[in-house]
Amino acid sequence: MSAYKTNNKMVGWIEERLPIFSMLQHSAVEYPTPKNLNYWWNFGSLAGFMLVVMILTGVFLAMNYTPHTTMAFNSVERIMRDVNYGWLLRYLHMNGASMFFVLVYTHMFRGLYYGSYKAPRELLWWVGVVIFLAMMATAFMGYVLPWGQMSFWGATVITNLFSAFPVVGQYIVTWLWGGFSVDNPTLNRFFSLHYLLPFVIFALVFIHLWALHTVKSNNPLGIDVKSPQDTIPFHPYFTIKDLFGIGVFMMVYLAFVFYAPNFFGEPDNYIPANPMVTPPHIVPEWYFLPFYAILRAVPNKLGGVLMMFGAIVVLLFLPWLDTSKVRSGRFRPIFKQAFLLFIIDCVVLGYVGSQPPADTITLIGRIATAYYFFHFLILLPLLGKIEKPKPLPASISAPVLRGGGMAAGATAKPMEKA
């Protein structure tokens, strides 16, 4: 890291008093980044971009939204019909939530595959898990705000989960509701918290980045950076790569916004909430389906709730459950297969969560739930002991130079990256 120099008097004046320019120079320009990052490393910055989009669209939606049981549904429809480009704001926000989860799930699976949770990145991983939890809470409360049938009944089902706790359960639920059923006080507090939590997430993202910039990025080889030749500065290499990623992502995201805006939604949520009519089939949004399946896999309500939370809590223990010293799945032949099975298991859980309960579905759900925990609690600790990893390259630069046999640092023929 070079000391920050400037000829601009104004910049110099500010820098002496608040070293914001040297900080930017240090963390956004010079930040040494492994040069072998593949496109899976785009998803972190994409998720950060999505958070900003959600906050911006959300702030403008809040200007036109009324958090009252008698007016919420119609105020959303007023946004759709009478507010200039209100339909665009709302569809951006609505599909943005789904996209945010697509990005964050991809980001998490990337971390799982390349061992990004292993020492010294345990706290970085932990902050990530907390962000994920905060996102789930935010998304759940946001879904309640339009006050459609799924909003109301989703809120009823999820808040009722807390009644499973012995003795205090019912008191917790009453306290959450602010009354004796999901009603106006519930909607009001959900709106308040839905507006608050994104800023908490924003702060957590800064802590996430702080930890990242302390321990530096992992890379697809999972080996440590050994020399400056292994890294390139963040700018311009990753600023342009992230911009390109944002361009590709925006095309996918906006294709949904403009051409299938209700693809991820449930038609029932276009029916105003009615406490007297239960929809035949209450389903959460797709990003909760695997957890919903785990919840329903256990015949005991408290057991189901604990298993569902356990499915996320287990991620916190992952740095110690995975006993392998090798980070990247690339050099772990058996882990690679197990990882694929784990992804399939998550998709199966998602499917099971979307289906009305039936004998075969429940059975599949139970097997898939068992496998989910088997993967983390038994397979990963065991694999580290029995698996023989492939030999690791000597350095990040080494595998690239292997073919040409040229000295490090020499200007070899341009080679396509990505």
Added chain:
Amino acid sequence: MQKLIRNVLAAALVAGAAPAALANEGGPELMKPGFSFDGVFGRYDPAALKRGFQVFHEICSNCHSLSLVAYRNLAAIGLTEDEIKAVAAEREIQAGPNDEGQMFNRPGRPSDHYIPPFPNEKAAAVANGGAAPPDLSLMAKARHGGPNYIYSLMLGFEDTPPDGVHIPDGKFYNKFFPGNAISMPPPIQDDAVTYADGTKATKAQIAHDVATFLNWAAEPELDARKSLGLKVLGFLAVLTALFYALKRQIWKNVH
């Protein structure tokens, strides 16, 4: 790069597969007549909208409300200002209080939302055999299949239910309605309306037109949304291509 796009799309598809799998819960598959507003380049057919409005106005609106649509919105489907005023004035709405403190009735205005046929839900229910006709503003978004569901429901009535299906008194058999016993009597027949533009009013034509109109009532922004989408995605394609070229350029000496 191709791999990346494929993966992103795959993720999106997996994500969407679950809701999609739910799209048709039991019951026969919906009829899909095809609509002018299907697909990326699809737009509303103005003539169909106008015919559909005529069907709604002459038939559906006798029992169903359309509370999210204001009379002034009808300008978007080609009604003139005078026509809108005339349609709005057909029903009265309670207003007031006036300077004497009295409530009074006045004819509807273009700024009013479509005035419902019944003063409240109880009145609607008692006039319709106990089941209040639902509001139709969002019907095309609030049912799996959307306009296809409306179209199918209109044509799904059968005089005699199949063997083993019992339909209670005062209900009607409709093969597309969940549970098959619907409280609404068959609302349309051939020539139930006389179209101003001379189109032959077959049952299927009427169903198709009213499904188009109700889709407009639910998604009045559809034309604007799809046009803007083309421009935005076209712009993004160029911008992303430039980003990619720049990325290649910047990275060309990294090994």
